Amino acid sequence: MKQKVLIEVSMNDKKSRSKALKTAVGLSGVETAALKGQAKDQIEVTGEGIDAVQLTRMLRKRIGFSKLVSVGPVEQKKEEKKPEPPPPYLWPYGGPAYHPIYQSEAPNCSIM
16 A cells, blocks of 8 residues: 655755655655655655654654654545547558458349
8 A cells, every 4th residue: 555654854955855855765665755845844755665663763863853744545546547449450461352342243243
């Protein structure tokens, strides 16, 4: 089951932000990581089987103060399936050689 984890981290400059993102992406199970919040001081991590406590501890060791804000499932958008159009028919080598409509065995045909 995919989950979304939101962690607040005290990040002051670009270097600490990039270090925090690298730390978050390095954890197993993480698919995406993004900065959130007005001051870009929160990291939103999505993935499958993420250990949120371990991620928070890693961020505390490498960056500084970090607080686990929320953990929850990822909300998936429902998409309507559109039927696929049938594939176009490709005539082999320029077209069929036998036309059953035009070849008739009946003697009453005035053209033949």
